[in-house]
Amino acid sequence: MQDAALETLQQVFGHAAFRGEQAAIVDHVTAGNDALVLMPTGGGKSLCYQVPAILREGCGIVVSPLIALMQDQVEALRQLGVRAEFLNSTLDSDTAARVERELLAGELDLLYVAPERLLTPRFLSLLDRSKVALFAIDEAHCVSQWGHDFRREYRELTLLHERWPGIPRIALTATADPPTQREIAERLQLEGARRFVSSFDRPNIRYTVVQKDNGSRQLRDFLEAHRGEAGIVYCLSRKKVEKTAAALVELGFDALPYHAGLGAETRAENQRRFLREEGVVIVATIAFGMGIDKPDVRFVAHLDLPKSIEGYYQETGRAGRDGEPAEAWLCQGLGDVVLLRQMIDNSEAGEERKRLERRKLDALVGYCETMRCRRQVLLASFGEEYSARGAGQPCGNCDNCLTPAETWDATVAAQKALSCVYRSGQRFGVTHLVDILRGADTERVVQFGHDRLSTFGVGADLDARTWRGVFRQLVAAGLLDVDTEGYGGLRLTDDSRAVLRGERTVMLRKELPRRKQRERSRGAGSTAAPAIELSAAEQPLFDALRDLRTRLAREQNVPPYVIFHDATLRGIAHLQPTSLDELAQVGGIGGSKLERYGEQVLETIATASAQSAGMDA
Incomplete structure (x- = not known):
């Protein structure tokens, strides 16, 4: 089974090997078992159900929450020669009927459908009359009532297990902390499923x-x-x-x-x-x-x-x-x-x-x-x-x-800030508090009599930007609280007392000057680098390949990246293959894409090479 999966990966998707847990997941699901997959965005979740759907008898039913995602994934699969379709509200009745006939006739490898449509009596009846390879529940965190993308229909997907207990299910998500992971397993009745948890790290x-x-x-x-x-x-x-x-x-x-x-x-x-x-x-x-x-x-x-x-x-x-x-x-x-x-x-x-x-x-x-x-x-x-x-x-x-942050002993500054909050009545926001501390003679300070407070002007040695940083970090540290009912005014917390009494030291991050903050935002010395760094001589070919990709995408009315990813174009520009066999060695070029675009890619390489030779001459 592993040999068949690897062959499918290489011939259809154009990848030499599986990454991380992919091989184990594919083998587990292809064998007919349930799985809960937690893998970061960009980690290759889709392959974990696409390959088993191709290998198993029948059609893989993919539950997906968004129309745009369905269309993009189907277009990308079609480029690979995979028989994929979607059913959603964008289709006219004739097209939807054609897709349903193809499902019943066993002519599809993958069918993407929204949970709302899947749960309709009509679609459930359609599945009863079809051969289903597996159910893939994408964006599975949508089942969590505490999540940021809760979809009520996801709660009803337990019906899949109840109605078709012999068909494997694979639930996938890139966003789930431990409590949400447990909730997904419980809500989808996947407590007994094998759980595959990849690193959430995105090193790039x-x-x-x-x-x-x-x-x-x-x-x-x-x-x-x-x-x-x-x-x-x-x-x-x-x-x-x-x-x-x-x-x-x-x-x-x-x-x-x-x-x-x-x-x-x-x-x-x-x-x-x-x-x-x-x-x-x-x-x-x-x-x-x-x-x-x-x-x-x-x-x-x-x-x-x-x-x-x-x-x-x-x-x-x-x-x-x-x-x-x-x-x-x-x-x-x-x-x-x-x-x-x-x-x-x-x-x-x-x-x-x-x-x-x-x-x-x-x-x-x-x-x-x-x-x-x-x-x-x-x-x-x-x-x-x-x-x-x-x-x-x-x-x-x-x-x-x-650029590691510098720290400073802000205990005295924190005491001044907390005292100012207390003496001004614990009902004012940062701007007003900073004006008091810096001794600003504003109309509002005078109006409230805050120019007569003992904290008026005691912070004149620090600029306004530094004081704003002090207040922000005191809130983050739990030493100040936001009074949301009092229009965002700041108030003391129980932990404030230890600072005011001198029983607790407060170390804060130094606020970067504006110029340094701009430099820092651009960053320097990143450890992440492209898989292939192109030389100045290779860049023109990469640009020519992007132009070819754009033209092909426009002709087919699809996004450029479903033709080739930048990483694939970079690999071509670096290797500069002169035959279809050599081109097939580039990652991301499977059999279907080699057949459809191989000759045009080689022509583009030859043209760019001739132009480069002419310039050198």
Whole structure:
């Protein structure tokens, strides 16, 4: 069975070998067993059910939550010569009827369907009359009521096991902390399934967190190093999405907005352009992204704080799916924390849900303020100890590893800040508190008589930016709390007393000067590098191959990456094969693609070689 799986991998998908746990998962499911697979985005989850579906008799039924994801995966499989289809609301009645006939006739290897359609009596009856190879439940974290992508229909997928107990099921997700993993197993009746947990580490992604100080300017500085590259910018509000996208267009970026308030046609068109054109930047709320299968997203930038580490991990995971270097950049400030806590407390959710969301937000704030290796902290939240470079060793590819933070003894500053919060009545926000500490003679300070407080002017030795950092880090450390009912004012916590009494030392991160923060956001010395570094002589051929890919994609109305990934083009440009046999050795070129595109690729290589020789002459 392993030999057949490897042969399928090589001949159909064009890969020389399985990665990590893939071979074990494929063998387990092909043998007819259930599996729960936890694997990071870009880790190759799809192969874990696609290969068994091809090997087993019948059609693999894939439950997928998003129309865009279904269409992309089906288009990619068709390029490989796999008999794949989808059933969703975008199909007209004649096309849907044709797909149903092909399923009944045993003419499909894979069929993608949304959970809502799968659960209809009509579709269940169709399955009763078909030969089903397996059920694959993608994005399985959607079953969790505490998750950020909860889909009620996923709860009803236990019906698959109850109605067809002899058909293997494989549930897959890239986003699940230990409690969510247990919930997935319980809700989908997969307690007895073998659990495959791969490392959640994405070593090719560099993680950077900067403190918000004119976020628009900071985003512009970050993006200057990514001109011409595809990326995603996340904002918390629709208004900010629109404003940011317009600003980026003015700066010369090919940027498009995406949020739930836009019309369905506009959203669909903007997503289509992002997927099918080169170098488009999408500016979006979290309404955009789940299931996006674009491999060459070079960065994900957050202009506001996300709501949880799970959400942050999933959103940043949309970068670098091709395994090449990518960046996850987050710009955050205390104002984000205040706003998100107000949103939690003012929501209509039950108190248990609110407590959970506060804990998740606190964990993310802790990640942002940590001075440890960010990868260690991020992976620890998923119950994993980072060990790729040795137990306890830093990753070498996050801002804290590349430029370790400096610390300072901020005990006295913390005492001044806490005292100012107390003496001003525990009901004011950071801006006003900083004005008091720095002795600013503002109208509001005078109005409340705060120019007569003993803390007025005691912090004049520190600039406003440093004080904002002090307050932000005191909140993150649990020494101050946000009064969400009091319009975001700060108040003392029980832990504040030990600091005020001098019984506790407070060490804080030094705030970077603006210039250094810009340099840090660009990063330096990353340990992640492309699998193949192209020389100056090889670059023209790579560009010519991209032009060929774009033309082929337009002719077929598919995204360029379903023709070839950048990594495949890079391999061709480096090896410069002169025959189909040599071309077949490049990763990502299976039998179908070799037959369809091989001659055109070789012609492109020959033309580029002749042009290069002519220039040299």
